[in-house]
Amino acid sequence: MEAVKSLLKPKPTPQQQLREWQRRLRNEGRNIERQIRDVQKEEKKVEKAIRDAAKRGDMGSAKALAKELVQSRKAVNRLYENKAQLNSISMHLGEIVATTRTVGHLSKSTEVMKLVNNLMKAPEIAVTMQEFSKEMTKVYIKRPRLKVSLVFCTGTGSC
Numbered sequence: 001m002e003a004v005k006s007l008l009k010p011k012p013t014p015q016q017q018l019r020e021w022q023r024r025l026r027n028e029g030r031n032i033e034r035q036i037r038d039v040q041k042e043e044k045k046v047e048k049a050i051r052d053a054a055k056r057g058d059m060g061s062a063k064a065l066a067k068e069l070v071q072s073r074k075a076v077n078r079l080y081e082n083k084a085q086l087n088s089i090s091m092h093l094g095e096i097v098a099t100t101r102t103v104g105h106l107s108k109s110t111e112v113m114k115l116v117n118n119l120m121k122a123p124e125i126a127v128t129m130q131e132f133s134k135e136m137t138k139v140y141i142k143r144p145r146l147k148v149s150l151v152f153c154t155g156t157g158s159c
Contacts, residue, residue, distance in 0.1 A: 018097045025090045032083045036076055043072050
């Protein structure tokens with residue numbers, strides 16, 4: 001039954017996969033934090049045991065407990081490093097998805113630009129613009145004559 005469900009279930013989008021992976025990474029980060037708190041609680045108990053052993057004068061057990069304390073602190077540092085790596089992985093995943101999304105948008109805009117170029121028909125537009133330029137030049141050349149004739153006609157009233 002599970003095999004049929006997995007075949008019928010649509011593939012998750014990259015965004016959905018990212019959310020799922022980041023959710024798992026956050027859960028692991030919380031688990032690491034929990035482990036760190038537990039180890040630190042145990043460290044406090046060991047510190048108290050070291051003090052008690054020192055008061056009793058039992059330096060052998062105090063040294064052994066001190067070694068255990070050093071090892072637990074190293075373990076806490078490793079756990080913090082692991083948590084930092086999880087956060088780094090989460091950020092890299094987000095960056096990868098954002099980059100792929102950007103690449104997708106760029107490819108779509110490239111397609112649109114190609115379609116616009118095909119629709120524009122640049123040689124025809126160039127010919128039309130040249131004709132328009134010639135017509136505008138003619139208008140600007142005739143314009144001073146038109147002003148002179150308008151002034152002449154309105155000034156004398158004979159036109």
